[in-house]
Amino acid sequence: MEPNENVELPELEPVVAPLTAEEKQARQRLHVRRTYYRKLHRLQTLRTEVQQLEAQYQQLVDRNKLMEACAFVADLPEFLDEKEYQKHLRLREYQEVSGLQTRLQQQNEALQAAVADYDQYVEYVKTLVDTEQGWSKYSSSSSDETESPETRLSSVLNQSPVVIPTLRAPLTVEYCRQVALQRYEEIRRIRESPDALSTGASVFGWRDKRHHDKDLVNFYLTKTFPDISVEQLMVRGWNYLSAPRHMASLYSASITPQIFMVQRVDADTVVLMRVFSSADGNSLIRSFYLASRLRIPTGYCVIYRSLDNSLLAPYQNPPGIQDRWVNYNTWVTMEHVGERGQSCALSFGGEVHHALAAMSHAWMIEVLYIVMRWESLVVGSRVVIENGGTS
Template sequence: MQSPEHVEKRQNGPVIDPVAEEERKSRMRVHARRSYYRKLNLVQELRGQVEKLEAEYADLVHQVQLQEACAFVTEPDEETSPEAPENESITTMYSGLMNMKKRFRQENEALKQALDEHQRYERLIRLDMPESSSESEQSDDSTSTRSTQEPLIVIPSFLMPITLAFCHELGRQTFDDVTRFRQNPDFMTTGASIFGWRDRSVLQGNLLHFLLKKTYGHVSADELAARSWDFFSKPKSHEIICPASMNPRVFQIQRVEFLFLVSFLKTPEGHLIILRAIKHDLLNPYNNPPGVFEQWMDNYYGWITSERAPGDDEACEMNYGGILPLTTAARSTALMMETLFITMRSESHIIGLNLVTSS
């Protein structure tokens, strides 16, 4: 027969320290980040070794070709000459280098697959990071709001939750629109290349369809798509790329299927990220506090594609496009310049300061 004290101790579960749990998550994130950069450096070192072996292989091939050319113009009794053992050693070295080259290529492919798997794991960990950081940012914002006595902002909500079928239909329509626009042979362009970005636009009524294109070397399409999604899926990112004259507030209202069915799509050539405004009549009605003025842009949407560059498997091509409403045709040039500035701000966060690239 056990005493009630023992029964009570058995029923009580282990106490989880929230500080220790947060430290464990932080250590996991640091470990994942360090492991990612170690593997990335290893891939770069192996790539350099492969390039060095390819250069040595090209030199050996050139030597073999020269020796074959010399053997062609000499007498037929060359088989008994003392140079035969040297030719055999060169042939043996050549076959050994070919085997080494094949082995390094296989190791390089295996490391690329491991790196892709690690990047996927890192993205899953990174999904947990904005939550803690956003809480601190919201607390800082609330503190600054109370100190400056700014008017409160109402966070809207949907009348009904967005369904998965609606997301698929919206993605399909956007992909069809993007494909038609990119295949349209009639467009306007300045012909200029600003930091590697080239422009294309079509004016249809009061809507400006635009596209900015740039090619990045030594960045895969999957990696660029992952970086772009990691940046644009955060509400704070849309606020920091806007010009100083704007004061936007971006909130996450709903996340469908937890990941990226609305905004992140797989295409036959690469990936497509959709930044599309949904009509605000789907929101619950609400009243703004005094001093808050809203302006809706229901016709705006943007899209980003990351595709493999033609003729270069280790480079990718980025296309940033969308639709902007216009009041006059004279504003198209100013809007395109402001769009270029927004694109370059986004590029600095996704790629980094990359002023010299191939285009």
């Protein structure tokens, strides 16, 4: 996603009177957008400076080559001395090697960009295939003889009727962008908070942090993947972060949810519904949320943000089935690290109610399993995390 970096936003006027809730929200959205585009403008300015410096360097190299050619033609005296002449030859060879290195580096970058475009096209085709197949992993594709007990249990749970409501009206790209940017600003403040706590433990490279905020605990797990670029990891992992059938496969078999596509807004934004069913199928726990991929100054951020249920059209469950709605607010960041930005620091975070965090650590273990399954599928891990646990 490449947002317009030249967007002109109105200035924030001084507050002269108490603001209504709607005015506060509008002011906050404008502030978030201004901050976002200010960072993009700064990034573009730095890119322009790099291009100018490279152009100046090339001009100096060309001018030096021209002066050397003139010196040979004019047969200047300083080249008649053997030592100076040998020194000049070595300098010229070094310049030629440096020029060759620069050309090869540019060619390598062009090839990497071509490979990235190819990988992105492959993932796009996979997305189209998934959409054509209904985004459902629950259409049986294997025989009963090859099904594991966990798969049969999941199939039984998923046979309960689930009504998926439609939207009253399709969500616009601009609306989804504002929701995602506002949430990203909240995430940025959480990550920059000096009050974050950590157990100090490292589980297969994953380290934890958490931040207490009133009734919520904001948590995130972080791991650095050396020599895997942000673009490579995003191309490989986006399908597992946005396609329902891939997302459902990340959960343990005992709690495997059904995830449905409500709307595909664009290539970077989808609206989803996640449903957990009770064993008898009479109780459904629903989450209605946005999944949006943002380009940020340091890489990418994938936002999962709960949406207002009033956006859904009225619907009717089968008799005896009750709904309970829960919020789903998580996020994933992929950021450039390393001297040349060749590596990727990945963070997976979210929020959980303080009471749940205090009563049990099972939720954190499940979160760790989810990120490790994602790592195993996208990156390839030495540890295989199966749907039932570890092996």
